[in-house]
Amino acid sequence: MTTLSAKSPVLELRNLVVEFVTRHGTLRALDGISFSIAPGEVLGVVGESGAGKSLTGAAVIGLLEPPGRIASGEVLLAGQRIDHLPIEELRHIRGKRIGTIFQDPLTSLDPLYRVGEQLIETIRTHLSVSEQEARARAIALLAEVGIPAPEKRIDGYPHEFSGGMRQRVVIALALAAEPELIIADEPTTALDVSVQAQIIAVLKKLCRERGTAVMLITHDMGVIAETADRVAVMYAGRVIEIGPVRDVVKSPKHPYAKGLMGSIPALDERPERLLQIEGAMPRLNAIPQGCAFHPRCPHVMPRCHEARPVLAPVGAGQVACFLHEVGQ
Amino acid sequence: MLAFIIRRILQSCMVLLTVALLAFTMFRFVGDPVAQIVSLDTPAEEVRKVRESLGLDDPVVVQMGRYLYKAVQLDFGISYQFRQPVIELLAERAPATLELALISSFLSLAIGIPMGVYTALRRDSLFARVFQSISLVGVSLPTFLIGILLIYLFAVTLGWLPSFGRGQVVTVSGRWTTGLLTASGLKALILPSITLGLYQMTLIMRLVRAEMLEVLRSDHIKFARARGLTTRAIHFRHALKSTLVPVITIAGLQLGSIIAFAVITETVFQWPGMGALFLKAVQNVDIPIMAAYLMIISALFVTINMVVDLLYAFVDPRLRATIKG
Numbered sequence: 001m002t003t004l005s006a007k008s009p010v011l012e013l014r015n016l017v018v019e020f021v022t023r024h025g026t027l028r029a030l031d032g033i034s035f036s037i038a039p040g041e042v043l044g045v046v047g048e049s050g051a052g053k054s055l056t057g058a059a060v061i062g063l064l065e066p067p068g069r070i071a072s073g074e075v076l077l078a079g080q081r082i083d084h085l086p087i088e089e090l091r092h093i094r095g096k097r098i099g100t101i102f103q104d105p106l107t108s109l110d111p112l113y114r115v116g117e118q119l120i121e122t123i124r125t126h127l128s129v130s131e132q133e134a135r136a137r138a139i140a141l142l143a144e145v146g147i148p149a150p151e152k153r154i155d156g157y158p159h160e161f162s163g164g165m166r167q168r169v170v171i172a173l174a175l176a177a178e179p180e181l182i183i184a185d186e187p188t189t190a191l192d193v194s195v196q197a198q199i200i201a202v203l204k205k206l207c208r209e210r211g212t213a214v215m216l217i218t219h220d221m222g223v224i225a226e227t228a229d230r231v232a233v234m235y236a237g238r239v240i241e242i243g244p245v246r247d248v249v250k251s252p253k254h255p256y257a258k259g260l261m262g263s264i265p266a267l268d269e270r271p272e273r274l275l276q277i278e279g280a281m282p283r284l285n286a287i288p289q290g291c292a293f294h295p296r297c298p299h300v301m302p303r304c305h306e307a308r309p310v311l312a313p314v315g316a317g318q319v320a321c322f323l324h325e326v327g328q
Numbered sequence: 329m330l331a332f333i334i335r336r337i338l339q340s341c342m343v344l345l346t347v348a349l350l351a352f353t354m355f356r357f358v359g360d361p362v363a364q365i366v367s368l369d370t371p372a373e374e375v376r377k378v379r380e381s382l383g384l385d386d387p388v389v390v391q392m393g394r395y396l397y398k399a400v401q402l403d404f405g406i407s408y409q410f411r412q413p414v415i416e417l418l419a420e421r422a423p424a425t426l427e428l429a430l431i432s433s434f435l436s437l438a439i440g441i442p443m444g445v446y447t448a449l450r451r452d453s454l455f456a457r458v459f460q461s462i463s464l465v466g467v468s469l470p471t472f473l474i475g476i477l478l479i480y481l482f483a484v485t486l487g488w489l490p491s492f493g494r495g496q497v498v499t500v501s502g503r504w505t506t507g508l509l510t511a512s513g514l515k516a517l518i519l520p521s522i523t524l525g526l527y528q529m530t531l532i533m534r535l536v537r538a539e540m541l542e543v544l545r546s547d548h549i550k551f552a553r554a555r556g557l558t559t560r561a562i563h564f565r566h567a568l569k570s571t572l573v574p575v576i577t578i579a580g581l582q583l584g585s586i587i588a589f590a591v592i593t594e595t596v597f598q599w600p601g602m603g604a605l606f607l608k609a610v611q612n613v614d615i616p617i618m619a620a621y622l623m624i625i626s627a628l629f630v631t632i633n634m635v636v637d638l639l640y641a642f643v644d645p646r647l648r649a650t651i652k653g
Contacts, residue, residue, distance in 0.1 A: 063553055087559075095556025102554070107547035111646055112569050121565075122555045157645040173555060 008079055009036035010181050010213040011060065016073035016083075018052075018059050018237075020284075027284040029055050029068065031237045034311065037181065040211040042204070044228030044245065046219060046260070048281050051234040053217045057183045059083075060215070061098055062090045078180065096126040099174030099212075101203075103186040105167035109158040115142075115169050116154035119176060126177035141172040145202055164195035171203055175212070182207060185217045196220075200227055221264045225249050230317075233257045236282055236292040243317015253319040256293045291321070299323055336637065340630040345396075347626040351619035352395050356388065365408060404620035409612045414620045418602055423505050424494055425594070425601030429587040431517055432525030437579060440529040444536025445571075448544070449563060459533065466530030471589075475523040475596035482519060490516045492598040524593040528582045535578055540571045573644050580636030584629040 018030035030052045037043045045053045058064050060075055062082070075083040082093060094100070102108050110118060119138035123129065129137070135154070142150035145168040158166055167187065174182055184203065188196040204227055207214050216228055224231055225245065232242040233254065241254040252258045259277035279296040282288060288295055294304040303322060311318040312325060362379050379385055383394060398405070404414040443463075447456040483491035495512030497505040507513025543549060544567055552562045591603035598604070602621060609617035641647045 061554060063550070091556050091558065093556070094554055100551070100554035102547065102551055104547060108551040110548045110552065110566050110570070112573075112644060113566075114645075121557065121561065125555070125557055125561070159646045170551070173551075176555075 009076075010039050010041075010078055011215065012036040012074075012076040012079075013056070013060070014074040014076070016056070016059060016075060017071045018055055018064065018068055019071040021067045021069070024285070028071075028287070029237050029284055030059065031287075032073070033234075033237075033239055034073075035232050035239060035242055037213045037215060039180070039213055040208075041230065042207070042214040042216055042228045044224035044231040045215060045217045045234060046221065046224055046231060047234035048219070050281060050284075052237040053219075053234055054185050055237075056234075057100070057185050057215065057217055060183060061094050061100060062087075063094075092126075095122060095179070096177045097179050097181065099177070099179040099182045101167075101170055101174050101182065101184040101187045104190045105163055105170050106190065108170050109166060111158050114155055114157055115161070119154070119169075119173060122173055122176045138172075138176075141176060142169070144206060145169070145172045145175075146198075147172075163191050164199060167191060167195075167199050168202060171199070171206070175206060175210070178210065179212060181213045181215065183215045183217070186219070187216075188220065188223060189218070196223070203227075221249065221261070233260065236287050237284070238292060238320065239311060240293065240321070241317065241319045242311065243315070243319075247315060247317055253314055253317075253324050254293075254321045255297050255299050255323070333634075333638075336634050340634060343630050344623070344627060347623055348396055348399060349392075351622045352392050354615050354619055354622075355391075355395075399620075399623060404623070405616040407609075407617050408614045409609070410614075414616045417605060417617065418620060418624065419503065421600060421602045421605050423503075424507075424599060425587060425590050425603060427507060428517065428520055428524060428593070428599060428601060429583065429590055431521040432586050433528065433579070433583045435521055436525040436529035436532055436582070440532030441536055441572075441575070443529075444533040445540060445563075445568060447533065448537045448540035451541070460537075463530035463533050466526045467534070469526075471523060471527065471592045472596050474526055475519070475593060478519045478523055479596070489519050491519070494600060520593050520597045520599055523596065524586060524590055528579075528586060531582070532575065532579060536571060536575055539574055540567060543567045543570045546570070569643070573640065576639050576643065577636055580632050580639070584625075584632045587628055588625045 013033050013035055016030055016033040017028065020027040020029055033052070033056055035043065045056065047053050055064070055068070058068075059070055062085070064070070070083050073083070074081055077093065077097060082090065085093070109115070113121075116135065116138055119141065120131065120134040123134040123137055124131070127134075139150045139154055142154060147153050147165060147168055153161075158169070161169060171187075174184075182203075187203065188199050191199060200223055203214070206212070216224070218224060228245045230243060231245050231248040232239050233248065233252075233256070234240070235256050241248060241252065241257045248257060249261055252261045256277070263276065277296055282292060282295075288305075289308075290306050291297070291304045291309055294300045297304065301322060307322075309320045309322050309325070311320045314324045362375060362382070362384065365378055366375050383391060386394075395405075402415050404418075406412065407414050407417055410417060443459050447459050450456050479491045482489045490512070493516055494507045495514070495516035496510040497507045497513055498509045499505050500509075507517055548570075549562060549567055552566050557566075589603075590599075590601060591607055593599065594601045594603035595607055602624075605617060606621045608614070609621070
């Protein structure tokens with residue numbers, strides 16, 4: 001953290017709280033998320049389904065679906081708050097300063113328009129260039145994401161592309177206006193295993209070249225291990241551990257993170273029984289008091305029932321667990 | 329593309345042939361046409377002659393073949409009640425029905441689509457709720473009741489618009505009579521076209537609304553928002569186009585049924601169209617007219633269906649690919 005704080009972060013979340021107001025009461029889906037991403041850094045965000053990973057991404061770009069809303073906390077883009085901007089100003093940030101990649105490339109593109117039309121449309125929304133310049137730029141982008149014969153393929157419709165090729169187009173769209181940050185929400189989950197590695201490689205390469213920071217949301221620990229610089233582990237709407245990728249993957253501190261990393265099968269070791277965390281993540285309307293993980297935690301202590309641990313520095317990272325409190 | 333069109337034309341011919349068979353069967357089973365032509369005291373010899381001259385003593389298959397052969401040349405025989413070629417009678421009245429149907433369809437699309445889009449985009453606004461309620465009335469009230477209510481309000485009580493007829497018509501290019509060129513003709517069109525189009529309009533509005541709400545939730549719209557496109561581009565470039573793909577089919581089929589079911593509206597407003605002629609034919613067992621009407625309407629349906637399929641391909645590139653193959 002100390003090495004990163006020298007540069008001002010591209011994205012900073014401060015105590016972000018997202019709530020859903022429903023007839024049955026208010027559900028707190030994100031409960032005090034704080035982290036930052038430095039320029040050019042890749043932050044992996046992992047956790048089970050429902051932990052709030054995608055919601056964090058949606059909250060950053062202001063695309064929370066009602067009745068979801070940011071109840072408190074701040075989202076800062078390059079030092080400026082963007083969480084309470086008017087819709088029109090936020091729109092200028094989306095696509096221009098923050099690019100987004102969604103899970104399913106098959107449905108992300110509009111099936112009724114040519115790939116090129118969608119690229120040119122995006123480029124011209126954010127940059128003042130002519131139609132011809134935008135087209136040249138679109139072809140260059142397609143070439144960069146590794147689409148063969150881009151000057152021909154630019155006039156193809158999405159259905160004429162395979163899943164992997166469509167995700168490359170989506171990456172080209174996300175990078176179209178040279179954003180500072182890319183939010184990639186499970187970019188490879190819907191793809192064939194053989195294609196996943198290629199897509200991650202393309203994403204990694206392009207972001208390295210441009211110095212684009214990435215918030216990589218996934219539950220694929222393999223992708224995290226080889227792509228991310230730092231990892232944030234989420235559980236029940238909270239970040240419970242965050243730190244350099246090697247530390248978190250190889251020697252996780254939080255009991256939940258330990259369980260999560262222990263559940264990854266290793267290829268180079270003799271097959272043993274994989275670690276399994278007893279129970280399931282609580283529903284939003286039944287998050288236990290104190291530490292949300294305590295009912296499943298093998299090291300549970302009396303105070304875990306009452307008080308909620310906060311993120312505190314441990315080694316190079318931060319952990320929210322009483323086991324790792326300073327002085328213990 | 330060409331193979332697709334040819335295949336569709338062949339299919340259409342099969343449909344029309346089936347309808348022709350049905351139409352022909354009417355001659356065999358709905359009463360004896362000779363009894364309609366001759367009077368009670370016509371001598372038996374005379375009756376036999378009439379039967380012979382009409383070819384009704386030939387085997388059924390021969391009669392059937394003759395009917396088809398003539399029908400292809402648009403010769404549907406002679407009306408029993410008017411003693412005039414059926415095709416002339418229909419041609420005389422077709423402009424009235426077609427004008428009414430086209431204006432009604434135009435109104436239902438021109439008003440229904442924007443209303444649908446509005447109610448989808450401004451779901452919670454007062455107007456959207458009002459439109460929704462009105463549309464319920466439009467969908468559930470029967471056509472004749474709407475017609476009578478409109479006549480009562482605008483013709484009887486307010487006296488603004490005529491309650492029956494086409495007003496003054498002008499003949500253009502020889503045969504086509506149009507009411508679109510005179511003030512009284514246009515005025516006469518207003519009530520019938522609203523009556524005929526109201527159901528379609530509300531149907532289209534509700535369809536567009538439901539479809540658009542669905543599209544607005546889809547992934548590509550979510551991604552379009554994430555790309556930072558303007559709200560206008562998202563709503564009208566992307567969402568509306570996706571919405572219109574299924575709407576085209578319904579609207580096309582509705583045009584067919586507007587023409588076919590103009591019968592009721594034409595009766596309420598004494599509109600001199602094909603529907604009114606058909607109704608009179610039913611009352612008088614004028615089978616040649618009934619059969620011809622059946623065939624013309626089905627030909628219209630089949631044609632419209634084909635045009636709709638081609639339009640579909642024009643809008644949706646995915647279908648274009650399947651059609652090409």
